[in-house]
Amino acid sequence: MKVIATNISKPTTIVWNGKEEQTGIYKYPVNEPIFLGKSDVEKDTVIDRKHHGGIDKACYLFSADNYEYWKNLYPNLDWNWGMFGENITVEGLNESTLRIGNIYTVGECKVQITQPREPCYKLGIRFGTQKVLKEFIEHQFPGTYIKVLKEGNVKTGDSFELMEESDNSLTIQQYYNLLYAKVKDEEIIKTAITNSTLPEHKREKLKKYL
Numbered sequence: 001m002k003v004i005a006t007n008i009s010k011p012t013t014i015v016w017n018g019k020e021e022q023t024g025i026y027k028y029p030v031n032e033p034i035f036l037g038k039s040d041v042e043k044d045t046v047i048d049r050k051h052h053g054g055i056d057k058a059c060y061l062f063s064a065d066n067y068e069y070w071k072n073l074y075p076n077l078d079w080n081w082g083m084f085g086e087n088i089t090v091e092g093l094n095e096s097t098l099r100i101g102n103i104y105t106v107g108e109c110k111v112q113i114t115q116p117r118e119p120c121y122k123l124g125i126r127f128g129t130q131k132v133l134k135e136f137i138e139h140q141f142p143g144t145y146i147k148v149l150k151e152g153n154v155k156t157g158d159s160f161e162l163m164e165e166s167d168n169s170l171t172i173q174q175y176y177n178l179l180y181a182k183v184k185d186e187e188i189i190k191t192a193i194t195n196s197t198l199p200e201h202k203r204e205k206l207k208k209y210l
């Protein structure tokens with residue numbers, strides 16, 4: 001997996017349900033390295049700290065490989081890296097094989113794969129339509145959040161090198177599909193609740209389905 005772009009944002013004012021609010025989803029590429037901290041990316045904008053940022057969501061990765069799919073659906077948008085609100089655009093990131101708990105080195109950092117992105121209305125605002133949320137869920141390639149185990153700089157051209165593979169087989173895509181499935185696979189639930197990288201409140205919520 002290779003870093004194609006590093007992206008940050010400034011606060012942007014939007015209107016939602018008749019009220020003004022700010023968002024950090026309008027990320028764009030920068031030419032300099034970005035510093036991955038324990039709870040967020042330095043100089044980036046994180047407005048809603050309840051749902052973004054923090055130890056388990058310090059940085060968001062999205063695959064460059066999926067951009068063409070979305071460009072075909074929305075050809076009239078002003079396309080650039082960072083379109084999905086990701087801090088790092090990564091070539092070769094595949095959620096169907098990427099395991100929750102895997103540890104990688106990238107640039108000066110050591111990071112751990114934690115959980116997929118669950119889309120909210122702000123993605124719809126950037127795309128100009130809320131229908132993108134359903135499309136995003138159905139596409140099954142949501143990108144991933146990471147935990148920063150060792151802080152440092154990451155720059156375009158850096159590679160993710162696998163340092164430690166999770167002994168739990170749960171992939172980002174399996175967990176993502178589990179979240180939105182009307183009928184949930186018990187075996188995948190059992191795998192998820194034994195994955196210590198997933199936040200405890202996520203695992204506790206799944207237990208009720210067993």
